[in-house]
Amino acid sequence: MLHYFIDAFAMIGMSYFMGFLFYGFYRQFNARVQRRWGPSIFQNFFDNMKFLFKTETIIHGPMFFFGPMIIFAGAVTTVLFVPYLKDSIWLQGFSQSGNMILIVYLLVVGPLGNALAVGSSGNPFGVMGVTRGLTRLMGLEVPFLLGLALVMVQHETASVHAIMAAQPDFAHWNLVTNPLAFLVMILPFMASQHASPFDVVGAPVEVYAGPRVEFSGRLLGILMTQNMMMTVAKLVLIADLFLGGATTIWELIAKTFALFLLTAAISTSFPRLRTEQTVDFFWKIPLGLGVISVIATIWFPWS
């Protein structure tokens, strides 16, 4: 019992810590691309702490308050159901009791909580942001699930542990054995991280802060916290599924950082797409690739 508690807190703490360092790196990376110094690598931590210690005087009914709590609970639960390490009793959370189907459900808790909270605030920019978010979700969810399904079909299991165990070395990584599934997965994954070509939801200046326009002070601090933790949970999930998981914390950091760097590099290079362009893109390229790889995996005799 005590083990579970310590383990759960370690996982939450570690995802928070990695989250703000990764985002701090992202801001510095962005700054260097734009030929400036950029903020300290701990800047996201400072921002988050400042927001958590600000006042919150805006009242839009109970749902406005519960929405961020639902999103935060969704993020914490996702973190606890993704195994961080392979062949270890630490940083496992409750992942033995869950599987990928459960994780897929948990990933959608965030957007739904967002819609509930922002809807009750009644701010037109917030509602516009949520509409964009749910439209984008419609686009990215299908190829994302298809990518997950491809991995599940390939290994004939929904258990993340079993999929990790089936990739003992580089030659058996799903990235190598099933690169099509990785390609299908990586673009919706980037969109779910709100990275640049697909960041129309919270597009600064365009719809102000998008779904977050009405949040301030502590609630915004909670939203920032869950965003950082969720990012790490998703990165770890992709590292588990395609990069063979990690046996040590350093390996985990290296693999998730490599994935994060890929996302950061793509998002600094490409400008923002409009909502319908995003959906068009997802339903053409990743989904088309997904259909091809489903055919390749199931029907073709050589697979």
Next chain:
Amino acid sequence: MYHHDHCEGFQCEQQQLEATLAHSGGELGALDRLIAWFRQRSLFVLAYGTGCGAIEMRPLMTSRFDAERFGIIGAATPRQADVLVISGYLAIKTLKRVIRSYEQMQEPKYVIGLGSCTINGGMYWDSYNTIKQLDHYLPVDMYVNGCMPRPEALIEGFVALQKQIANGAPSGAMRYRENIDWYKANQRRVLGDNMPPDYTYDWYHAGDVA
């Protein structure tokens, strides 16, 4: 009521710059000092482009002067902002919007008056439709004078404000709340029937909210 115990108009700038030397921050507890340190390290700016000073905010935020290295970054909405920058002269029509924006910000919140126009009216000193002294209408935490101040001057102002925050100096919002009647009377004098509705500020009277 409001007493002019500290300064008036342009005298404020020098006094505010020197005030940071007087405070040592020693009177704060360890946790308060830590929170104050986080606060000064992360300032979200609502740049209210009221006058020509708005043009100075762009180079400040972008690659040339890069305010982000001080943790200063633009906020999209007043709800998320810590610092309101009034950049230049303030027409009476704009004043109403600025007051609404200011009252939506969450405490602790700070105001930076940018340019001479916010101090004494500047070159608009005899204009019929601009206000002369910003601190009659909103509590100003830091003045940056000049017409126009360069982005370097603005950075100096921001850094002085950061020192003030780190030393635990109370934000101007406290002054606004304590002297709300005085500020509202001044605002009513220039806005007349155009005053923002009462519900935007009457919660300041409802005890010590927030």
